Amino acid sequence: xxxxxxxxxxxxxxxxxxxxxxxxxxxxxxxxxxxxxxxxxxxxxxxxxxxxxxxxxxxxxxxxxxxxxxxxxxxxxxxxxxxxxxxxxxxxxxxxxxxxxxxxxxxxxxxxxxxxxxxxxxxxxxxxxxxxxxxxxxxxxxxxxxxxxxxxxxxxxxxxxxxxxxxxxxxxxxxxxxxxxxxxxxxxxxxxxxxxxxxxxxxxxxxxxxxxxxxxxxxxxxxxxxxxxxxxxxxxxxxxxxxxxxxxxxxxxxx
Numbered sequence: 001x002x003x004x005x006x007x008x009x010x011x012x013x014x015x016x017x018x019x020x021x022x023x024x025x026x027x028x029x030x031x032x033x034x035x036x037x038x039x040x041x042x043x044x045x046x047x048x049x050x051x052x053x054x055x056x057x058x059x060x061x062x063x064x065x066x067x068x069x070x071x072x073x074x075x076x077x078x079x080x081x082x083x084x085x086x087x088x089x090x091x092x093x094x095x096x097x098x099x100x101x102x103x104x105x106x107x108x109x110x111x112x113x114x115x116x117x118x119x120x121x122x123x124x125x126x127x128x129x130x131x132x133x134x135x136x137x138x139x140x141x142x143x144x145x146x147x148x149x150x151x152x153x154x155x156x157x158x159x160x161x162x163x164x165x166x167x168x169x170x171x172x173x174x175x176x177x178x179x180x181x182x183x184x185x186x187x188x189x190x191x192x193x194x195x196x197x198x199x200x201x202x203x204x205x206x207x208x209x210x211x212x213x214x215x216x217x218x219x220x221x222x223x224x225x226x227x228x229x230x231x232x233x234x235x236x237x238x239x240x241x242x243x244x245x246x247x248x249x250x251x252x253x254x255x
Contacts, residue, residue: 014039140233
């Protein structure tokens with residue numbers, strides 16, 4: 001078994017920067033043609049697409065609002081048409097929106113967090129199912145959970161943590177639905193991944209240092225740490241794994 005993805009066709013959502021960008025480039029480095037989705041990162045996403053093409057792989061860059069069904073359906077049809085099908089879907093898009101204690105959170109904030117994380121994963125996976133069924137045993141879905149799903153997250157992130165826990169449950173249910181056709185569905189759950197817009201936006205530097213100090217492997221994770229696990233899950237080497245969650249957190253959470 002190898003991690004060779006030559007001939008595979010992949011879509012990575014939220015791939016304009018950070019973890020998603022690293023995943024898109026890593027899939028291409030392993031041989032896949034990759035569609036790069038972004039929400040509001042046209043410039044950085046174009047750079048990711050160029051990096052994929054520099055590796056000799058086909059790339060397409062597309063924008064879509066994953067909270068809108070018609071845009072998600074259009075994205076999947078467009079991407080599958082360009083690539084000639086779809087074998088690998090990485091549902092990476094998501095985010096915290098903002099930190100807010102439950103007692104102060106508005107209904108609008110709550111809905112935005114749920115829609116951005118669980119809703120986008122659901123809509124993208126739903127639209128991808130017909131293409132993945134055509135892919136058969138090459139079909140892979142990798143979703144993005146979080147360490148927050150296990151420990152409730154940091155201050156003001158209870159709903160984000162709940163949404164990421166829901167992604168984990170959705171992953172298990174979808175794995176059951178697609179198993180008969182050979183498609184596998186697994187989640188990755190990053191812990192503290194440094195150098196990303198997520199923590200640069202929502203986590204003060206002194207809090208970041210405290211978090212890293214508590215990681216058993218004594219360092220922050222990197223986007224490439226997550227990307228390596230995704231490449232493995234997308235490959236034939238992980239063909240008998242489905243419904244699982246892979247923790248990528250330096251030992252911060254032991255099951």
